[in-house]
Amino acid sequence: VRQRCDENVNTALMHAGLIAGTPVFPSLAFSVDLLASFYHLRRHQPGLGVQGFVKSMCAIQQFPYVHTIEGLFSNAFDVYCDIRHRVQRRVDAALKRDSPDWRVKYGCPACGYKVRPDEVKLVPDRMHAIDGCDSQKRDKTAGACDERRFDGELFLSHDFVNGFHGEVKSHTAARQVSQASQARARTVEAEDGFALPEDQDDDRCGSNWKAANTKELPPASKEAFEQTGVFTCLCRHGIVEFLIEFVQCGER
Helix, strand or coil: CCCCCCCCHHHHHHHCCEEECCCCCCCCEEEHHHHHHHHHHHHHCCCCCHHHHHHHHHHHHCCCCCHHHHHHHHHHHHHHHHHHHHHHHHHHHHCCCCCCCHHHHHCCHHHHCCCCCCCCCCCCCCCEEEEEECCCCEECCCCCCCCCCCCCCCECCHHHHHCCCCHHHHHHHHHHHHHHHHHHHHEEECCCCCEEECCCCCCHHHHCCHHHHCCCCCHHHHHHEEEEEEEEEEECCCCEEEEEEEECCCCC
16 A cells, blocks of 8 residues: 555555554554445344454455454444445535434435425325334443444434423323313213213324333333333334434333
8 A cells, every 4th residue: 555655544545445443553454345345234134243254254365363353343344334424424415414304304205205296185194103112221230331422313312302301291291181171161962871072183092002101111220221222213114214212211
């Protein structure tokens, strides 16, 4: 690899299509094509480990495997992913796709875009599926937590999510009071003596959502776990619109 006198060694390696595993005095570098192959393999098979991949590549290249190669490859892969992320951010900014709600509005082309200006509006206009999973827990004392925040387009930040703390309970209480008063005012007696509500905006399904009502996190779990699960929202075509982490809280 040729390097100019005033050029950083990692810059020279990048010009040659290589990424080193150390920022200074690198002794081993990995090709961008190799890192891209591992990137796409991990996307389709998240369980693929670094060690198995590195060992197989060493066997193909007939290069003796040592344990330090695994750490160097992980460092180079982190750099590669960061480069991809920064480039994608610039592309999104150039295409005006960097607004906070762009992913929710236009992440799914079939749901977000209209083919013709006079297209008939559907009722409902869009359909979403939301659900939480409390199996992805992380114990507070189990290993070290990477406190860096990933600037991604799918995960909502903890600060944004914490802004809605307690909102469900307050809205539920207010809705119950409002519905009780409306039911007394709008109830009519049927011929058989049963009372039927006249309100078309009956929210019995929402008020009887047992999944959320029964998933309040016990105090013991709050003390033991840092992350207690994830919550996701998808459109009806299966495209993820956003994700949030449960941080010492339940689905409700």
